[in-house]
Amino acid sequence: GAVVSQHPSRVICKSGTSVKIECRSLDFQATTMFWYRQFPKQSLMLMATSNEGSKATYEQGVEKDKFLINHASLTLSTLTVTSAHPEDSSFYICSAEDRPHEQYFGPGTRLTVT
């Protein structure tokens, strides 16, 4: 099946710094990737839709200047959390579509902001 990777798997950063998370589709090309956020014991909430070669589409309530998304190629999307604060600590998961109804998820990145 299609494989999506994320890097890093875990990251700890200090408040006020920025952190970049990479999402790669390893064996297929994905014109669209998605970024989700999951708080402990909660469901996944879509943050934004990342489109190759164009601006990301953010969900209501998600600050686009804080969560910068770049989809530079058909296999790579990045999420940068700028000026991170402790409340940004969460599990961030990306996904990419291989075929129209099969969305494959990365293993997730656990961000802790101290």
Add this chain to the structure above:
Amino acid sequence: AQKITQTQPGMFVQEKEAVTLDCTYDTSDPSYGLFWYKQPSSGEMIFLIYQGSYDQQNATEGRYSLNFQKARKSANLVISASQLGDSAMYFCAMRPRGGAAGNKLTFGGGTRVLVKP
């Protein structure tokens, strides 16, 4: 707007028995897809099964089957012959096919399943 409801926050099931996880949905889209994902403690989301709203037959994938009742707007997941490795969170999700919402998945709140030996 779409909404997915999973009313069972947690369930215990005996090993080798079957378990049904409930999922109801609400949408105004005429065409949509329904998904089930498994999330073990490691956090990865594992795709289990898909059902299209116009599919004539209920989807099956190995030990997973989807009991799709369109009129009731329900898409329950049945796991047969439960195994210890089935212990995980299970999420029901929906996506419209086309339209302004594009390919966005909406997830339910999840059901935690614990398989007892």
